């Protein structure tokens with residue numbers, strides 16, 4: 522529940538310092554002002570006793586970088602603190618090699634079949650990232666865990682209709698990439714909890730600077746750190762942030778108590794999708810200024826969307842920040858710049874070029890500064906056509922289900938001066 526006031530360091534202070542205090546710097550790193558990169562694969566021990574204690578998880582240690590590493594530990598503490606900021610919950614984070622591996626780590630233990638041949642299910646918004654759509658519809662289905670797609674996720678009754686005793690969790694992306702759908706997070710969390718199952722939220726596009734689903738009752742948040750959290754674009758990574766004592770009638774008490782830590786010590790250790798310490802360092806550096814970057818990107822996007830929405834060659838503009846967007850008020854309740862009362866809608870917008878597919882491709886090919894790439898959250902503006910990139914492999918039917926039209930352009934606005942972004946769009950539309 523959103524309680525508002527909680528004392529302790531503010532958002533920016535956590536983002537800048539995380540768990541790496543002046544005291545920790547002196548104790549562990551010769552006073553280094555920024556977090557050191559522990560490039561070592563493993564930790565050496567003083568004695569056989571110490572080694573045995575460490576490997577039995579009885580003594581704090583990091584042992585081997587597939588399990589843990591101090592640089593990754595600094596990042597995990599920072600990400601967990603930012604996601605749990607101002608929420609009445611304790612949370613821990615597990616960092617992984619990519620956003621997709623974070624999603625896979627988060628859901629797999631929830632999808633254990635009661636016995637071979639028995640089919641189980643989970644209910645997910647159809648408006649999810651293309652990789653997630655494929656993971657759910659191909660990889661999970663082939664092992665007997667079938668996704669049930671909700672096409673209008675803002676309508677809670679559509680979720681309700683799909684839940685039965687074989688449902689393991691609810692999964693939603695807010696805002697979704699690229700359609701920008703949104704849900705009433707607290708109502709969905711309540712629905713999940715009334716069936717004793719968890720709500721998992723991918724909030725990559727919002728980042729904790731704009732929205733923190735744990736505060737609204739979600740059990741698990743997944744992040745592709747690759748994207749906005751790592752806005753400079755130098756590393757791939759993901760995170761599972763789970764609240765302690767989460768809701769699930771399918772997990773044991775031991776698993777639920779600190780799910781992220783349990784994942785880390787057991788299934789993640791055994792499957793090995795670990796982050797590199799260099800990547801963790803890169804994310805730490807990017808996250809320090811996350812909130813001010815989200816403010817800049819959001820303000821730039823408002824200007825760019827205003828230009829697009831009034832351009833005769835643009836058939837339709839989709840941005841949660843537009844008053845005309847049907848989910849504008851709903852999103853504004855949940856997307857607020859941390860430590861302010863200002864609703865902000867982030868850096869992701871979509872638009873359709875008048876005339877269909879060919880004019881869309883002509884426009885796209887004429888962009889000069891804005892890069893053509895399947896990427897988002899960069900400090901550089903990036904455009905893509907989801908139907909031929911991120912959402913290509915799910916096919917026409919899958920795109921239809923997810924609401925991705927063939928002439929939709931996704932634009933992720935960066936930190937350039939917005940007048941230069943608009944100038945590039947203008948010449949390409951001309």
Ligand SMILES: *Cc1c(COP(=O)(O)O)cnc(C)c1O
Nearest residue numbers: 619620621650698725745747758
């Ligand atoms: C990119 C993305 C992912 C996957 O992250 P990777 O780091 O590329 O594996 C998951 N969810 C969303 C919303 C994304 O944009």
